[in-house]
Amino acid sequence: GLYTALLLTQTPEHILTQTNNKTEILCELKNEHTGVYWYRWSQERQHFQFLVFSNTLGRATYGTNVSQDKFSVHEARSPSSYSLHISHLHPSDSGTYYCSISQSSQLVLGSGTRLRVADALPLPPQTTQTLLTKQPVPWVTKRKAASRKG
Numbered sequence: 001g002l003y004t005a006l007l008l009t010q011t012p013e014h015i016l017t018q019t020n021n022k023t024e025i026l027c028e029l030k031n032e033h034t035g036v037y038w039y040r041w042s043q044e045r046q047h048f049q050f051l052v053f054s055n056t057l058g059r060a061t062y063g064t065n066v067s068q069d070k071f072s073v074h075e076a077r078s079p080s081s082y083s084l085h086i087s088h089l090h091p092s093d094s095g096t097y098y099c100s101i102s103q104s105s106q107l108v109l110g111s112g113t114r115l116r117v118a119d120a121l122p123l124p125p126q127t128t129q130t131l132l133t134k135q136p137v138p139w140v141t142k143r144k145a146a147s148r149k150g
Helices: 002-007 125-134 139-149
Strands: 008-011 014-018 023-029 035-042 047-055 060-062 071-076 081-086 095-103 106-109 113-118
Touching: 008 095, 014 023, 023 095, 023 113, 035 071, 047 071, 047 081, 060 071, 081 095
Parallel strands: 014 113
Antiparallel strands: 008 023, 023 081, 035 047, 035 095, 047 060, 071 081, 095 106, 095 113
């Protein structure tokens, strides 16, 4: 844990977003490196997939069947950081994304970003309450509506 933290910092920890949106994951590097690898771990497929490698010249090498329309890497000089941009999000893009560097012939992984893509986002409770207070609904109809749904 500590060793990794000294070499790279990956943020955010969690992303919950909607289908067709886009998102980005940031990886900040603390020392010399030859470039950054990005991987995705898929829980349901039990599969660790190589997505893209971006070298210090900004050249990207993509993994097999990885869409260049969907994934792109952007580099910033100071602090040295790389961000993975994922567009046209689909529920199948859900998984844990890792940035990684090669350090003395071993791969050092970031802490991981759990991405969840849903067709519809759950509404926060407050929103629902304000909607209900704005339009008072007679109790009976509300119960009927609920039982019809469920």
